[in-house]
Amino acid sequence: MTQGDVSHTIFGEPEPPPTRLRARRRQPQRRNRRWLVLLIALALLGGAAWAAVSVIKPVVASVFDFGGSESADFPGPGEGEVEIVVSPGETGEDIATTLRDAGVVKTRGAYIDVARSDPERAAAIQPGRYTLLKGMTAAEAFAVLADPANRITSGTTVREGLWATETFEVLSASTGIPVKEYAAAAKDAKAIGLPAEAEGNVEGWLAPSTYEFPENSTAAEQLAAMVAQTVKVLDAAGVATKDRKDVLILASLVEAEAKLDEDRPKIARVFLNRLETDGEPTYGLLQSDAAVSYGAQRRSLFPSSAELNDASNPYNTRLIPGLPPGPISNPGAASINAAANPADGPWFFFVAVNPITGETKYGVTLEDHNRNVRELTAYCNEKPKDCGL
Incomplete structure (x- = not known):
């Protein structure tokens, strides 16, 4: 996750400006009149119509994640371990969805509210796998993700100074993909995003690091991630x-x-x-x-x-x-x-x-x-x- 305009990068659109709020001042009165008409209609239609509303309302609430009450959050501390994955490039809203769908937090809104209160730590959450509990409070879930020590580091580690051929062997031993597939992928400069200045030679462009490759990722996709990391380091060092x-x-x-x-x-x-x-x-x-x-x-x-x-x-x-x-x-x-x-x-x-x-x-x-x-x-x-x- 990257630093930046937190309201856009992590949590989506910011709150509307005051002018829009003033333009809507009279809407609650109109909305109240609509509900009054609806209630009269329901009274006339009978219990069947009210039963329909009782079914529709929870569905609508689950879609829009309405918060603002204690029922929007679990009481915690939770039970039963569940593993979730934070993928590279995911926003705070993406993480909130993952947590809700896994049963870790009750609503997306509960997590987003907590993360919004500490944007610096939210922006520093690292991609990787984490073990949490089902039924945690949003604050507890956020605390786990915001602590780098909780990141499960069982990925593929490629150390500095290896030759490309040695790197293929390390990757193969970790992923089970045959060495020959890495060697073949390395020859496809376009598939792995090898810059033109490399002149088709992958040596030097496979950044040493610990990688959490997605399940079922191909040799080409893995090498592409390593090449992209090298480009990122070169750019950060100011290399033309x-x-x-x-x-x-x-x-x-x-x-x-x-x-x-x-x-x-x-x-x-x-x-x-x-x-x-x-x-x-x-x-x-x-x-x-x-x-x-x-x-x-x-x-x-x-x-x-x-x-x-x-x-x-x-x-x-x-x-x-x-x-x-x-x-x-x-x-x-x-x-x-x-x-x-x-x-x-x-x-x-x-x-x-x-x-x-x-x-x-x-x-x-x-x-x-x-x-x-x-x-x-x-x-x-x-x-x-x-x-x-």
Whole structure:
């Protein structure tokens, strides 16, 4: 749910202006005269007609959810658990309907009145599944939905930094949809809403997150939700459409190389300093081992000598200057924000001197870098398993 004009976005049309109210002042008198005529007619027609009205009135009341009395709300606290779903984009009125239809609240109006009294919390209700009781008061139901801790988080979690192929495997394990269906859907750019600047490559566009996919949703629909989330993050970071691809490439490199959020903007700056400098000390080479490993399609902290010297690998940033041809993973929001808003600094080098904690040191000169590399080498000699050796 989004912030905005609460009266429109969450609860529908606002109350009519005073001029309309003044125009209707005399209507209650006319309405009273109509009821008087109706009552006289009923008296003449007999009990059968009155029985008809007694049936029609509750039906009308249920349709229009007339409130204003204690009977519009359950007494609470309720009993018997029931699970309800708040879908993305639903308004407060949609939620009110869901609650009433599930027997959680007695009327839509009762819930809407409570939510209107606290529009900030109402707007912050998150999509997802919630367990409530049948016969709750509207205030109790609202309190459950407004507390994020009550959201059932049994969805599909896709972590940051996975390759697209690895993402398909995670999705398949959670949903039961075969990997091949995700792979096929990824090739249909139109079906999954893949922007033109992606050039048909889904890598980097599958936003890491926890998803509550609708029941029976297809592979294409699920990938579309992930692509849409990436676009949303890019837009929030202020990335122009023409820059999306390059920002995602840089963000994917940052995602692969950084362990701590505090290092992401600094690592982004290191890569940009290298890209913007043709000469010493790095001659435009990014020298990302993670990029080399992606091109070789082998997960490794340290690529082999053969992989490092493979000039046929277009992702070999050890040998080929500039950005690689595409993202090397699916970066999270923190890495995208770092790529869009890098730190200021003169660094050309960085190295994680502790692969476990992620402690990273930066250097301006090659001498600085070599000193930091020696620290990493000493650590790996002492604890080779930590370094994947």
